[in-house]
Amino acid sequence: MPFLLFGIASIVFLVSRLTPGDPLVTIVGERNLNNPEIVAAAKARWGLDQSVLTQYGHYMKNLLHGDMGTSFTTREPVVHDLWLRLPATLELTIYALFGGVIVGVTLGVLAARHRNKFIDHIARFFALMGSSLPAFWAGLLLLYVFYARLGWLPGPGRIDPRGVAPDKVTGFYTVDSLLQGDFALFKDSVMHLILPATVLGWGVVGIVSRLVRASLLDEFSMDYVRVGRAMGLRERTVVNQHALRNALLPTITIVAFTFAFLLTGAVLTETVFSWPGVGSYAVDASRNLDYPAIIGVTLLGGTAFLLTNLFSDIAYAFADPRIRLS
Amino acid sequence: MTHVNSATDVIAPPRRLRKGRPEWLRGPALVGVIAIVAWVLVALTVPWWTPYDPLASVGDRLVGPSLKHLMGTDQLGRDVFTRTLWGSRTSLPVAFVVIVSSVILGTLVGAVSGFFGGWIDAVLMRFVDITMAFPPILLAMAITASLGPGVRNALIAMVLVWWPIYARLLRAQVIAVKQREYVESAEAIGVKRFTILRRYVLPMAYTPVLVNATMDFGQVVLLTASLSFIGLGARPPSPEWGAMITEGATQFYSWWIATAPGLAILMVVLAFNYLGDALRDSFDVKAGL
Amino acid sequence: MAEPVLSLRDLRVTFPTPAGPARAVRGIDLDVMAGESVAVVGESGSGKSVTMLATLGLLPKAEVSGSVRYNDTELVGADVDTLRSVRGRRISMVFQDPMTSLNPVLTIGKQMALVMKAHQPELSKKDCRSKAVDLLHQVAIPQAARRIDAYPHELSGGMRQRVMIAMSIANDPEVLIADEPTTALDVTVQAQIMELLQTLRVEKNLALVLITHDLGVVAGSADRVAVMYAGRIVERSPVRDLFADPQHPYSRALLECLPRLDQKQEVVSSIGGTPPNPADLPTGCPFAPRCPMALPSCTQAEPTLVRFRTSEVACNIVSGGDRAEAQA
Numbered sequence: 001m002p003f004l005l006f007g008i009a010s011i012v013f014l015v016s017r018l019t020p021g022d023p024l025v026t027i028v029g030e031r032n033l034n035n036p037e038i039v040a041a042a043k044a045r046w047g048l049d050q051s052v053l054t055q056y057g058h059y060m061k062n063l064l065h066g067d068m069g070t071s072f073t074t075r076e077p078v079v080h081d082l083w084l085r086l087p088a089t090l091e092l093t094i095y096a097l098f099g100g101v102i103v104g105v106t107l108g109v110l111a112a113r114h115r116n117k118f119i120d121h122i123a124r125f126f127a128l129m130g131s132s133l134p135a136f137w138a139g140l141l142l143l144y145v146f147y148a149r150l151g152w153l154p155g156p157g158r159i160d161p162r163g164v165a166p167d168k169v170t171g172f173y174t175v176d177s178l179l180q181g182d183f184a185l186f187k188d189s190v191m192h193l194i195l196p197a198t199v200l201g202w203g204v205v206g207i208v209s210r211l212v213r214a215s216l217l218d219e220f221s222m223d224y225v226r227v228g229r230a231m232g233l234r235e236r237t238v239v240n241q242h243a244l245r246n247a248l249l250p251t252i253t254i255v256a257f258t259f260a261f262l263l264t265g266a267v268l269t270e271t272v273f274s275w276p277g278v279g280s281y282a283v284d285a286s287r288n289l290d291y292p293a294i295i296g297v298t299l300l301g302g303t304a305f306l307l308t309n310l311f312s313d314i315a316y317a318f319a320d321p322r323i324r325l326s
Numbered sequence: 327m328t329h330v331n332s333a334t335d336v337i338a339p340p341r342r343l344r345k346g347r348p349e350w351l352r353g354p355a356l357v358g359v360i361a362i363v364a365w366v367l368v369a370l371t372v373p374w375w376t377p378y379d380p381l382a383s384v385g386d387r388l389v390g391p392s393l394k395h396l397m398g399t400d401q402l403g404r405d406v407f408t409r410t411l412w413g414s415r416t417s418l419p420v421a422f423v424v425i426v427s428s429v430i431l432g433t434l435v436g437a438v439s440g441f442f443g444g445w446i447d448a449v450l451m452r453f454v455d456i457t458m459a460f461p462p463i464l465l466a467m468a469i470t471a472s473l474g475p476g477v478r479n480a481l482i483a484m485v486l487v488w489w490p491i492y493a494r495l496l497r498a499q500v501i502a503v504k505q506r507e508y509v510e511s512a513e514a515i516g517v518k519r520f521t522i523l524r525r526y527v528l529p530m531a532y533t534p535v536l537v538n539a540t541m542d543f544g545q546v547v548l549l550t551a552s553l554s555f556i557g558l559g560a561r562p563p564s565p566e567w568g569a570m571i572t573e574g575a576t577q578f579y580s581w582w583i584a585t586a587p588g589l590a591i592l593m594v595v596l597a598f599n600y601l602g603d604a605l606r607d608s609f610d611v612k613a614g615l
Numbered sequence: 616m617a618e619p620v621l622s623l624r625d626l627r628v629t630f631p632t633p634a635g636p637a638r639a640v641r642g643i644d645l646d647v648m649a650g651e652s653v654a655v656v657g658e659s660g661s662g663k664s665v666t667m668l669a670t671l672g673l674l675p676k677a678e679v680s681g682s683v684r685y686n687d688t689e690l691v692g693a694d695v696d697t698l699r700s701v702r703g704r705r706i707s708m709v710f711q712d713p714m715t716s717l718n719p720v721l722t723i724g725k726q727m728a729l730v731m732k733a734h735q736p737e738l739s740k741k742d743c744r745s746k747a748v749d750l751l752h753q754v755a756i757p758q759a760a761r762r763i764d765a766y767p768h769e770l771s772g773g774m775r776q777r778v779m780i781a782m783s784i785a786n787d788p789e790v791l792i793a794d795e796p797t798t799a800l801d802v803t804v805q806a807q808i809m810e811l812l813q814t815l816r817v818e819k820n821l822a823l824v825l826i827t828h829d830l831g832v833v834a835g836s837a838d839r840v841a842v843m844y845a846g847r848i849v850e851r852s853p854v855r856d857l858f859a860d861p862q863h864p865y866s867r868a869l870l871e872c873l874p875r876l877d878q879k880q881e882v883v884s885s886i887g888g889t890p891p892n893p894a895d896l897p898t899g900c901p902f903a904p905r906c907p908m909a910l911p912s913c914t915q916a917e918p919t920l921v922r923f924r925t926s927e928v929a930c931n932i933v934s935g936g937d938r939a940e941a942q943a
Binding site: 003004007008010011012015016121124125128129131132133134135136137138140141143144148210260261263264267268271272282283285286287289291294295297298301302305306309 | 354452453455456457459460461462463464465467468469470471472475544545548551552555556557558568571574575578579581584585587588591592595596599600603
């Protein structure tokens with residue numbers, strides 16, 4: 001785990017040095033190259049006058065102190081920007097993940113119970129759509145239909161543009177608005193969440209439902225399922241109480257993968273919905289070739305992936321008595 | 327030498343017997359294959375039969391779908407349908423090159439790693455682990471941004487992001503196959519190690535890689551479009567699906583501009599996903615990662 | 616004569632396979648009386664397990680015809696609710712492999728509770744628990760109150776099979792079908808499990824249907840034996856008579872496979888050849904290709920069960936001999 005973190009940082013360092021020519025371009029930006037003052041300051045700060053190895057050492061040291069450099073576009077430290085935007089992404093991601101897992105498990109169970117029947121085919125189509133839809137396009141389409149045409153749901157953003165964001169406690173608008181007792185604001189933030197969370201969660205539905213279906217079908221061929229039936233258990237009990245418990249174990253592992261998928265989706269979904277999170281930050285950074293910001297988000301993404309992996313291992317160990325007790 | 331060869335033939339790995347249409351090629355998977363073939367044909371032949379130039383203004387601006395312009399025209403008066411067809415000439419070759427290069431690179435690393443083991447394996451696999459710890463799009467974005475935006479650099483970035491999947495997959499397979507009896511017996515009669523790897527191990531270990539590559543083809547099409555949408559891949563005015571959707575997004579109320587390329591992406595990716603899903607069920611292969 | 620609790624008449628089970636219909640069970644008649652012990656013996660693939668699974672309607676993919684009556688309830692073609700009210704409540708089952716028959720992620724107490732609640736939904740959690748402890752006592756599991764919270768992997772194979780048995784009698788059934796209950800266990804444990812089944816049978820007046828490929832298991836634990844081959848019963852005898860004087864050549868061959876204490880044997884013999892493929896049965900007697908005493912006529916017509924002394928036998932030679940005896 002620490003090794004992987006170290007490796008991630010190293011890869012990111014490597015990537016940041018991929019730029020053809022002078023790495024200074026990466027750090028100070030092209031337009032500042034002619035300004036000797038800035039160049040000198042940057043050289044001194046990042047130790048560019050020293051060997052690559054020393055530079056690498058400096059880079060690691062800065063990173064340990066939580067320094068990822070300064071964004072060209074916002075003129076703020078990247079760490080500060082990320083910290084500011086993380087809650088928006090987390091809020092969106094968590095709702096999408098929960099919604100996606102609930103719908104995905106339901107759909108997977110239905111598909112497995114009605115294997116090769118009509119329901120199974122519908123579920124398969126719905127699932128494969130989830131992993132085939134370009135999120136940025138689906139977002140546009142949904143906005144066009146439900147916001148521009150039908151007017152049922154609000155447009156982009158986290159809340160109505162005329163509204164005032166709740167005081168920051170958790171950074172989750174749905175939580176903070178309730179904390180200050182503002183139900184209108186709560187409703188507004190929920191309505192704003194519906195479309196982006198749907199776009200993002202659909203992909204999760206795809207992954208989870210296919211996996212639950214496959215592992216449930218595996219479980220159905222197990223002896224204990226036949227024993228359950230032979231003992232006169234209801235089919236619902238056999239599926240929900242017996243087989244699903246086992247089938248959900250691999251689903252826990254897939255959550256880490258799903259999280260990476262969500263980050264991927266968030267990058268595009270946030271852009272379409274002008275969601276002020278880490279994803280749209282990354283896209284803005286890429287469009288402006290804001291290297292420190294891109295690198296910072298990449299590092300954050302890698303670390304987040306590692307953490308969810310670790311979390312899923314722990315969760316797995318808790319859920320599976322064979323591991324828990326040994 | 328002849329002696330070894332004849333012995334090799336006697337204990338050659340079993341081959342799958344094929345007759346008629348394979349079991350997985352039916353229903354939606356068959357439709358998927360037809361859709362893929364159709365798109366490949368479009369990509370190969372479109373310059374010879376589309377009535378419009380994809381880059382030139384050929385009509386009024388922002389006109390909705392009509393018989394003259396099946397998917398309308400965009401803000402520069404270009405025919406959206408023609409541009410969408412032309413888009414396949416970017417997406418399909420890019421995805422093809424990315425997948426093939428990644429499979430080759432991944433095969434080399436995975437085969438060496440799995441077959442020889444030891445410290446080579448340890449080093450290579452740690453590198454694979456680290457690369458796979460990044461969400462693909464973020465790493466691809468970072469690499470493309472560092473190399474400079476453009477289709478070529480996006481392609482390089484995608485290969486760099488994608489190959490570890492196959493390396494890990496193939497390595498696991500090679501390790502499993504390596505322990506089968508016919509490999510051990512080939513070793514015992516003195517077949518060269520490289521020959522064993524090439525003739526005995528790889529053919530048996532390849533199925534999951536091919537199944538996954540099929541499914542990933544759609545994902546790479548999606549990633550290519552995504553990178554272009556962000557502005558790191560193909561740039562306007564080139565008729566690339568992701569770039570077209572970016573343009574369409576600025577003309578929000580002319581819904582057809584973004585709809586056509588979006589449907590094209592959906593069609594291609596869905597076709598590959600259905601095909602991959604059928605292959606996975608049929609060959610009983612677990613998804614990568 | 617008393618009415619049987621379980622009665623199979625001309626039960627047939629066919630599986631559709633790519634190679635054509637596989638006729639796994641081809642007309643079985645079997646009566647089980649209250650409290651008696653019947654053994655069904657045969658090699659694997661003879662159709663004995665399939666017969667029992669079909670009895671409880673547990674083969675959704677198979678075509679089942681004929682009749683299975685539990686007291687007055689017809690089970691072939693019965694609706695799900697009827698079947699469910701019989702399964703585990705009136706007729707219960709113990710399976711071969713206690714390693715896989717229990718759900719690895721649920722405690723045994725929870726699994727037993729699920730079985731009880733299936734038929735006695737009015738039971739509270741507490742009732743279920745105390746009843747489960749009681750049942751574990753009955754199957755001689757030490758420290759039952761503690762074991763009830765154990766997961767299956769924490770118990771030995773023999774213990775797990777005891778749990779399975781406890782579970783199968785949780786709803787006081789009248790018939791217990793034990794499908795190779797000891798095959799997966801160590802030899803020493805096998806005897807204990809068989810003894811437990813016998814004790815329970817006597818105490819609870821259970822009818823026991825013992826399915827096994829091992830005649831050795833049958834000797835001490837069954838009243839009557841039905842020998843199955845290729846989906847049919849080829850011999851039906853009181854257990855004593857089968858051992859003393861087996862009629863069907865197949866029964867004889869099975870007996871010869873048993874290791875005997877009274878003879879010094881270098882090699883345990885086995886029956887040559889393999890059982891026929893149920894999708895491609897030979898004409899005539901299905902055992903003829905492997906039968907040491909087969910006549911050319913044996914491949915003509917398939918024999919039916921015919922009474923012979925205390926037994927019923929389906930063999931051309933034996934029933935032919937019977938006629939010869941009668942004529943003499």
